Amino acid sequence: MRKPREALAEQSGQSKRLRVSSNIGENVFSIIPVEALAEQSGQSKRLRVSKYLRNFEYGGKHFLYHSCLGNPIEVVEDYPDFIEAINSGVTLEQLNVLPEIKKEVEQLIELSLVEFSDEPDLIERGIIENDELIETGKLVNMLVLDVSTRCNMGCSYCNVHKTQDKHDINGGLMDFDIAKKSVDEYIKLVIESGKKTASISYFGGEPFLNYKMLKRLMRYVYSLRRIYPQLSIYHGVSTNGTIIDDEILKDLKDLEVRVAISLDGLQLDNDQKRSFSNGKGTFWIVEQNLKKLVKQKIDVEIVTTISEHNAFSIPKFVDFLVDIGIKDLSLKSCAYRDYEDNQRRDVYEAVITGVHYAKKKGIRAREGHGDLDYTRGCQGLGGILCVEPSGDVFACPEGIRIKLGDFDSLSSIPKKSQEYRFVSSRITGNLPDCRGCDVEGLCRGGCAGQSEYNFDDIYKVDKSACESIRRNIKRNLAIRASFD
Ligand code: SF4
Ligand code: SF4
Structure with missing residues (x-):
């Protein structure tokens, strides 16, 4: 008895062809007549190509991707035949006789490039879900407290020191009453919305410039774990890593505070952009402090702002991080809008290479959005409530200036603030x-x-x-x- 596959291959000269190949897993070229697939079973769901599937050519190669999710995949040149074949009404079960093709179609389903015909529209579903999350307060997943808008450094790419006057409400330092009330309101919101996790971030400027207040606040937040045992309460600080004395070190350890430290590479790279206001580089002191933090087994993530000056030495930097025992690295993009397209490409390739290298070395490395990824723009506005020293609440610590409400009624912002709804609805x-x-x-x-x-x-x-x-x-x- 002849195998169905052979029978199909024989007819393929006269028939429409399905031919697909991917660079994920084994590359398989399969040629079969579409008519053999299009027969309806009446039992199982038909497949269809996602309406968000797009294609393009780059460097002589052909790619498919999803216009909302990305998920790029390289394909052979005559992929349009494949798209036509899928849209002819084939079911996954009908592909059982063609295991190689089935495997590739399953891969495309996983990437959301092919879907079942009864699936709801992704964007419409996203809007409905987002509205529900706004309504219930569940969209909020983090409180950011801008505990100090002051900074002891003068990094060339940062605006904090350039706009110091603008931020200088309350001397640029948040007071304890505002911080505590914001936390209480946030915890109330978490409980009311039925969530089980609360995340609080101490942000700036440089938060440790307001350490007396921050110490009190960190203790208070830590004490809430006993009061609300049903919640997982996390807190973390984003710092430039230059002001960490023994007292701070001990508190971070005892109060289980996660630490994110900005460092842009080894000395030469870091000190080009990250320096004290007198121009002196910061690598030497951050390196010392990192070693102390790691010795204390405190969770540390390195946040690196990437531009052309440091993108190409990420692997060397990764080796340094591995040596001192750092496990997390986050790469952020600097706004390098003046770059030519080919410079952007080179930087992006260097970042991807660096991320793969870091992962091989056991570091959890993440690319940020912007020029470092194929995504840009806001990811989840409404997920963060950011309180400034004045007590005003905003949606983003660095971007939009639409005020959402006040710290002392923060828990009611998702339900009552028109501004919150307006900002949070800015989604695809x-x-x-x-x-x-x-x-x-x-x-x-x-x-x-x-x-x-x-x-x-x-x-x-x-x-x-x-x-x-x-x-x-x-x-x-x-x-x-x-x-x-
Ligand atoms: S508004 Fe804020 S969250 Fe959105 S992209 Fe700009 S900086 Fe990022
Ligand atoms: S802003 Fe971005 S998503 Fe909007 S039309 Fe332009 S390229 Fe497309």
Whole structure:
């Protein structure tokens, strides 16, 4: 008896062809007549190609990706035949006789590039779910307290020291009553919304410049774990790592505070951009403090701002981190808008290479959004409530200036604040200028803060930049597909 596959292959000369290949797993070229697949079983669900599937060519190769989720994959040149075949109404069960093809189709289902025909629309579902999360307060997953807008450093890419006067309400230092009340309100919100986890971040400027208050606050937050045993309460501090004395070290250890330290590479790279206001580099002191933190077994994440000056030496930096025992590395993008496209490409390739290298060395490395990834724009506005020293609450510590409410009624912000709803609804599908764009859910209309700055409207986008954005995102998708 002849195998069905052979029978199909024989007919393929006259028939429409399904031919698909991917660079994930084994590369398989399969040629079969579509008619053999299109027969309906009547029992199982039909497959269809996602309406968000897009394609492009880069470096002579062909790629498919999802315009909302990314998920790039390299394919053979005549993939349109494959798309046509899938859309002809085939079911997954019908592919049982063609295990190689089935495996590839399953891979595409996993990437959401192929789906079952009764699946609801991804964007519409996302909007409904987001509305529910806003309504119930569940969207909020972190409280950020801007405990000090002052900073002892003068990094060249940072605006904090340049806008010191603007932030100097209450001397730029948050007082304990505002911080404590904000925490109480946040915990109330977590409990009312039925969530089980609370995350509190001490942010700045440099938080340790307000240490007397911060120490009291960290103790208070730690004590809440006993009062609310049903909650997992985490707290962490983002610091430049230059002001960590023995007292701070002990408190961080005893109060189980996670630490994120900014460091942009080894001495030469770091000190180019990260220096004290007198111009002296900071690497030497951060290195000393890192070693002390690791010795105390305190959780430390390194946050590195990447630009052309340090992107190419990530592997050497990773070796240094491995040597001193750091396990977490987060790479953020610096706004290098002046870069030419090829510079962006080189930096992105260097970042991806660095991330893969770090993972091989046992470091949990993450790329940030922006030019370091194929995504940009806000990821989950409304997820953070950020309290400034004045007690005003905002949605983002660095971007939008739409005030959401006040610290002393923070728990009611999700339900009562029109501004909160307005800001939190800025998600894929709700930006009229972006509907149907090839990178709709990846670009997400860019930074809301930038839109506010440019147009005084967070729902407007700078259309003059779109062509270059789409080109950059597709290039990053291609680079990513080649690495994965
Ligand atoms: S407003 Fe800008 S800075 Fe803030 S979360 Fe959005 S992209 Fe990031
Ligand atoms: S800002 Fe432009 S590139 Fe970005 S999603 Fe909107 S239309 Fe697309």
